[in-house]
Amino acid sequence: MDHGLSSIVYGQMDINMSDTFIQALQITALGMGLVFGAIILLWGMMSLLTAITADKDSFHASRGRASAASAPVMDGELKAQAAAVAVAIALAEQQTSLAHPLPDPPTAFVSAWQLGMRTRQMYQKGDSFRR
Amino acid sequence: MDHGLSSIVYGQMDINMSDTFIQALQITALGMGLVFGAIILLWGMMSLLTAITADKDSFHASRGRASAASAPVMDGELKAQAAAVAVAIALAEQQTSLAHPLPDPPTAFVSAWQLGMRTRQMYQKGDSFRR
Amino acid sequence: MDHGLSSIVYGQMDINMSDTFIQALQITALGMGLVFGAIILLWGMMSLLTAITADKDSFHASRGRASAASAPVMDGELKAQAAAVAVAIALAEQQTSLAHPLPDPPTAFVSAWQLGMRTRQMYQKGDSFRR
Amino acid sequence: MDLVSLLPELLKGILHFTWGNALMIAAALVLIYLAIYKEIEPVLLLPIGFGCLLANIPLAGMTAGEGMMAVLYNAGISTELFPLLIFVGVGAMIDFSPLLAQPRMALLGAAGQFGIFGTLLLAILIGFPLNEAASIGVIGAIDGPTSIFVATKLAPELLAPIAVAAYSYMSLIPIIQPPLMKLLTTKKERLIRMEYTPKPISKKTLAFFPVLLTLVVGLLVPEATPLISMLMLGNLLKVSGVVDRLSKSAQNEIINVATLFLGLTIGATMSAASFLNLATIKILGLGLLAFVLDTVAGLLFGKLMAVLSRYKINPLIGAAGISAFPMAGRLAAKVANDEDPDNFILMHAMGANTAGQLGSVIAGGILLAIVSKLI
Amino acid sequence: MDLVSLLPELLKGILHFTWGNALMIAAALVLIYLAIYKEIEPVLLLPIGFGCLLANIPLAGMTAGEGMMAVLYNAGISTELFPLLIFVGVGAMIDFSPLLAQPRMALLGAAGQFGIFGTLLLAILIGFPLNEAASIGVIGAIDGPTSIFVATKLAPELLAPIAVAAYSYMSLIPIIQPPLMKLLTTKKERLIRMEYTPKPISKKTLAFFPVLLTLVVGLLVPEATPLISMLMLGNLLKVSGVVDRLSKSAQNEIINVATLFLGLTIGATMSAASFLNLATIKILGLGLLAFVLDTVAGLLFGKLMAVLSRYKINPLIGAAGISAFPMAGRLAAKVANDEDPDNFILMHAMGANTAGQLGSVIAGGILLAIVSKLI
Amino acid sequence: MDLVSLLPELLKGILHFTWGNALMIAAALVLIYLAIYKEIEPVLLLPIGFGCLLANIPLAGMTAGEGMMAVLYNAGISTELFPLLIFVGVGAMIDFSPLLAQPRMALLGAAGQFGIFGTLLLAILIGFPLNEAASIGVIGAIDGPTSIFVATKLAPELLAPIAVAAYSYMSLIPIIQPPLMKLLTTKKERLIRMEYTPKPISKKTLAFFPVLLTLVVGLLVPEATPLISMLMLGNLLKVSGVVDRLSKSAQNEIINVATLFLGLTIGATMSAASFLNLATIKILGLGLLAFVLDTVAGLLFGKLMAVLSRYKINPLIGAAGISAFPMAGRLAAKVANDEDPDNFILMHAMGANTAGQLGSVIAGGILLAIVSKLI
Numbered sequence A, B, C: 001m002d003h004g005l006s007s008i009v010y011g012q013m014d015i016n017m018s019d020t021f022i023q024a025l026q027i028t029a030l031g032m033g034l035v036f037g038a039i040i041l042l043w044g045m046m047s048l049l050t051a052i053t054a055d056k057d058s059f060h061a062s063r064g065r066a067s068a069a070s071a072p073v074m075d076g077e078l079k080a081q082a083a084a085v086a087v088a089i090a091l092a093e094q095q096t097s098l099a100h101p102l103p104d105p106p107t108a109f110v111s112a113w114q115l116g117m118r119t120r121q122m123y124q125k126g127d128s129f130r131r
Numbered sequence D, E, F: 001m002d003l004v005s006l007l008p009e010l011l012k013g014i015l016h017f018t019w020g021n022a023l024m025i026a027a028a029l030v031l032i033y034l035a036i037y038k039e040i041e042p043v044l045l046l047p048i049g050f051g052c053l054l055a056n057i058p059l060a061g062m063t064a065g066e067g068m069m070a071v072l073y074n075a076g077i078s079t080e081l082f083p084l085l086i087f088v089g090v091g092a093m094i095d096f097s098p099l100l101a102q103p104r105m106a107l108l109g110a111a112g113q114f115g116i117f118g119t120l121l122l123a124i125l126i127g128f129p130l131n132e133a134a135s136i137g138v139i140g141a142i143d144g145p146t147s148i149f150v151a152t153k154l155a156p157e158l159l160a161p162i163a164v165a166a167y168s169y170m171s172l173i174p175i176i177q178p179p180l181m182k183l184l185t186t187k188k189e190r191l192i193r194m195e196y197t198p199k200p201i202s203k204k205t206l207a208f209f210p211v212l213l214t215l216v217v218g219l220l221v222p223e224a225t226p227l228i229s230m231l232m233l234g235n236l237l238k239v240s241g242v243v244d245r246l247s248k249s250a251q252n253e254i255i256n257v258a259t260l261f262l263g264l265t266i267g268a269t270m271s272a273a274s275f276l277n278l279a280t281i282k283i284l285g286l287g288l289l290a291f292v293l294d295t296v297a298g299l300l301f302g303k304l305m306a307v308l309s310r311y312k313i314n315p316l317i318g319a320a321g322i323s324a325f326p327m328a329g330r331l332a333a334k335v336a337n338d339e340d341p342d343n344f345i346l347m348h349a350m351g352a353n354t355a356g357q358l359g360s361v362i363a364g365g366i367l368l369a370i371v372s373k374l375i
Ligand code: NA
Pocket: D112, D113, D140, D141, D142, D143, D294, D321, D322, D323, D324, D356, D359, D360
C-alpha cells in the first residue's frame, strides 16, 4: 500500500514516474479541455433551448422581463431593513442546508430571492434605474 | 425474426401452419370455455358468499334495501341539474383517471354515485316509483 | 423428523441422550450465568453513563428531582377519579398495542404516565409525603 | 499516451450512433411527450420513454452486464417481482363491492377476454410460433402486469413490444372504444337505465372474498396463482382494516418504486438492435386488434345480456369487461351519460370492470397452462 | 393437440390437492381469522396466514425455484435481512429512558430469559438434537426477529414452526400471563406501589447509550452484534434528532415492507409436506412452555427483588422482563392497576420490558455462540 | 463439553480486539459526534460512523460472507445502485431554472473541476498508480455519488477513504472556503452587485432540459451516462409535474433508504485492517487539497469573468462552481452578503452551483473514459 516509496527508490522507476507524470499532465490538459468543451456546448444548448421556447412563450416572457426590469432599487434606510430580512432568511437556510445530499426543495431559495425582491419592491419609491 | 414469410414458402410448412391454426382454434375454444367456466363458478361463489353473510347482516341488509327501494326519480327540470352535477363529477374523474395502474382509491366512484343519488333524493318530490 | 422415538430405542442412544442432557444442563448454567453477567455489566454501564452525564446536567436534574419529589398523593375520593382516567388510558393503549413489532411511538406511554401524574397533581391538596 | 489516437476513442459515443438509435430515441421522445403534455399514463410512459432513451445511447453500458438497467431487470423482471408487487398495490386500490353487489356482472368479465384468443389466432396465421403468439395474444388481457408476467414466461424476447403495446393502447382507450360502442349499440340500447339496488356488502364478505378467490382460482388455474394471489393480498390488506400500515405501504412505496423500476427496465429493453424489426411492427398491429376484439366481444355479449334481461341491462357496460381498470368502467358510464345526462350506470360498469380485471388474470393463467403444456 | 388428454392436465391443481393441504389451509384461515376479527398481531399473522395459503395451493410454483416466495426467501430470510431491518424499525420506536432512569430494572430482563434454556433442556429430553433444541429454545426469547435470526443460523428446516409459535403465542400473552401472575404472587405483593422519581435523562445520554451498548454487547457477544446493532442503529436514528428523514424511513417504509415480506415468506414455508409432522406439534407445545417458563422465572425473580428491596418493588414487573415489547410491560401495569385502581407501575414495567428486549437479544447471541461451537 | 475450554472461546471478541480497532472506533465516535452535536452532514456521517463501528467489532461477521453489510455492499455498492438511486432523489430536488436563466454561469461549473485533475497530478507525483490517482482526484468532484461511482469502477479498494474524505470535507466547506474567498478576491470585487433579470423559464423548457442533457452528455461521454441520466430522471420526474407519486418516492423512500444503506456499507469498509495505512492518510491529505484547488480555480476563473464582463460579475460565485450542491451556492451568497448586507447574489451563485453539479458528473465521466482506456 506504500505507494510513495516504492517508485522513488530506483532511478529507473524515477524515469517511469516522470513518464507517468507527463501522461498525467496530458490527461489534465485533455480532461479540462473536454470539460470546458462540454460545458460550452451545454451553454450553447441552453441558450438555444431558452431562445426557442421563449419565442413561444413570448407573452409571458415579455411580461416577466417588464416586471423584472421595472424592479428598481430602494433608498438607504429601507435597504438596511430589507437586507436584514434577507440575511435572516439566508442564515436560516444555511443552518438547514448542511444535510447534503438531501437539500431542501430548491423552491426554498427561489422564494428566498423572491422575498428579497418583493421586500425591495414593497419599499421602492420610484427611484431611477441603477446600472 | 420475420415469422410471416418463413412458414408460407413451402407447401409442407403451409400444412404445418394449418395444423398449428387448428391447434390454435382448439386453444381458443378450450380457453374461452374455461374462462367462462371459471367466471360462472365465481358468480356462483359470490352469490353464495353474499347470501350466507347477508343472513347474518339481515338487519342492515333490509334497511339498506328499503332506502334503496324508496329512492324515486325526480321530475324533469331537476333531473337536468342533478345530471349536470354528475357529469361534472364524471368528467373530473375521467381526467384524473388516466394514471393506471395507479387509480384513485375506489371510494371515489362510490361516492360519486352516492352524490348522484343524494342529488336525486334531495330534489325528489314524492313521485311514484319508476320501473 | 420423529426425533422423540429414534433416540430412546437403544440403550446406547439413551446414554448418549443422557450425555447430551448433561451438556444441555451445562449450557443452561453457562448461558444464564453469562446473560446475568452481561446484564449486570449493562446495569453498571447505565449507572455510570447516567451518573457522568447527570453531573453535566445537574441543573436540570435537580430541578427534575424536586418536582418529582414534591408530587404527593391525593386523597381518597379524587384517587378514584384519577384512577378511572388512568385505567381508561391503559385499556385504550392495550387495545392498540397488539400489533407488535409495530408498537406506537413510545412517547405514548410516557405521556400516559405523565397524564396520570398530572391528574394526581391537579387534584392534590397539600397532603404530606407518603413513604 | 498518444493523445491523437485517444481522440477517436473520445468520440466513440457518436461514432457508434446508428440510424436505428436515432429512430428509437425519436420514439422515446414521443412517449415522453405523450406522458407529459397529453398526460397519457404518465407514471408508465415517462419511465418507459426514459428507459428507451438510455438503451439507445451507444456504449453507455447501462443495459448490459452489471449496468443499472440490467441489474434491475434481473432483480425484478426475470423474477416477475415488479409486476407482482404492482399487483399488490393495485389490489389495495380495487373495490370489489360493486361486483359483489351484482355478481352476474362477472359474466361480462369473461366475454371481454376474447381478444386474447382472437389475437392468438391471428398471430398464428401470420406465422408466429405458438409461444410468441400466445404472448402477443395476452396483450388482449389489457392489463400491464398480466401481459408482462405471461410474456416473461413464454417469450421474454418479445417483452418490450408487448409491454409497450399493452400500456400505450391502454392509454388510448378513450379514443379506441367510443366509436366501437356507437357502432355496435343502438341509441335505444345506450339509453337503457339500470336500477342499482345493491345488497349491502358486509365487511366480513369483503374480507373473505379475496381469500376465497385466491383459493378457488389457485386450485383451478395454478398458473394464475402468483397474479391473482398478489392482487388479492393487496385487497385483503385494505379491506381487512387491521393492517393500515401495510395497506398504505402497498398503495405507496411498494407500487411507486416497482412502477418506476418496471417502466425504466421495460423501456431499456427497447434498444434499436432488438426492437427495430418486422416482428415489432406486427406486434404493435396485433396489439391494437386485441383491444378492438376485446371491446367488440364485450359489447356483443352485453347486447346478448340486454336481450336476455328484457332490456334491463345496458350493453355499454360490456365494453367495461375488458379490464383496463378503472378507465374502461368510467368510459362506459360516460358514454351512457353523454347520450342521456340523467343515466347513471357507473356502479354497474365498475362491477363489469373489476370482473374484467379478474377475468384477465384467469385467462392469462389458463393460456399459460395450455401453452406451457403444448410447447 | 388432444383436448381430451389435456383435461386432466387442466384439473391438475385439484388432483394434486392433499388432505394435508386442506388441513394447512384450514390453519391459514384460522390465522387470518385471528388477525382480522380478533386483531391478534394482524401485521404478522395476516401475511403469515396468506403465505401459508399460497404454500398449499398445489403446483402454484410460488415457493420453489424462481417463484416469488422463493425469491423473497433467498433475498431476505437466508440473508437475515428482513429480521434485521425490522429491528432497525423497532429500535426507532423504543424509548430506553424508563430503563436508563432505573438501571436496576435491567436484572429482570436477565431472569426473563430462563425459558430459553429451560425449553432447550426439555427439547433435548424429548430427543431433539442440540442445534434444533437450541432453535426451539429461542422461542423463549419472545421476540420474533431474534427467534428467526437464531433459527436461520442453527436449524433453518424448523424456521416455520418456530416463527409461527413465536408470533402466535406472543399474541396470546394477555391470555397466558395473567393466570400465572395471580398464581405466583400474593395480593399483598400485587398491591405494592412503586415510587417513580426518575433521574432526568439528557439527550446526550440517550444518544450515547445505543452506541455504547452496541460496542459493549458486540465485544462480549460477537454473535449478537447483527441483532443488537440494528436495534441500536434504529434507536440512534431516532434519539439523535438530527436525521429525521432516516428515522421516519426506518419507522415506516423499511419496517413495513420487511414485515410484509417476512410474514409472507415465513408463511410460505408452511407447506403440508414440510410442516405437518410430529416435530411441529412438539415445537408448538415446547414453545408454549417457553412462554410459561419465562413468565414464571421473571415473576420468581421479581419476588426475590421484592424481598431484597423490603417490598419496594412490585414483583409483577418481573413478568414484563420476558421481552414481548411492549405488550408484556403494559400487561403487568394493567394487572397491578386492576388490583388497585390507584397503583401505577407502568414506567417500571416498561423499564423491565425494554431490559427484556435487550436480554433476549443477548441471550440469543450467547446461545448461538455456545451451540455453534459445540455442533 | 469442557466448559473451561469454552471460556476463552467466549472471550474471543475481546481477545481479537486490536489497537487498530480501538483507533477506528475512536474515529467512528468522532464521526457520530460531529453528526449529532455539530450537525455536520448527519444523514451521511451518522450511518458511516455507525458502519465503521460495526466493522471494528471483531468476529461480528457483518462485513464478510453472508453478513448484512456484505449483502448490502454486493447489492448496492458493487452494482452502483445506491449512488445512482441517490442521484434520482437529488435530481428531484434540484432546480435548474437559475442556470437556464443565465446560461453563461455554466462556465463556472467547468472551472470548478480543476481540483480533480490537479489532485490526480499530485497523487501521481507521490507515487499512486494511475487508476488510484484518478479515483483520488475525483474527490475533487465534491459530489458523493460521483466519487463513489468512479472509485468503484477504477479502484474499489480505496473506496472507504475516498468516500469518507468526500463527505467529511463537503461538510467542512463553510470552514474551508471563506478564507480562500477573502484571500483571492479584493473587497471591491466582493462588493460587485449583479442584476438578476432572468428570462422566465417555461415549464416546457424545464421538462425538455433534462431529456436533452441526458442525450447530449450521453452521446459525448458515454461513461457519464449512468450518473447524468439518473440525476436527470429525478429532475424530469419533478419538473414534468405529471408523476407526483414517483417524484415523491424519489425524494423520500428511494433516497432515504439508499442513503442509509450507502452510509452504513461505506462505513463498514473502514475496518482497521484495510483502512489504517499510509495510503489512507495520503488520500485524506490529497482530498483536502482537491477541495482547495477546486475553490481556487473557481475563484480565479470568477475573477477572469469579472474582468471580461467589466465588473458586472462578482468573482465570489466562482467558488460555487465546485459542486457541493447546495451548500457552496449559499455560502458564496452569504460571503457577499456579509461584506455588503444589501448585496444579493444567491440566484447567480445557485446557477453556478447547479452548473458545478453537472460539471462534476461530466468531469467524472471524462476521467473514467480516459483512464479506463489507459490502464
Ligand atoms: Na382483459
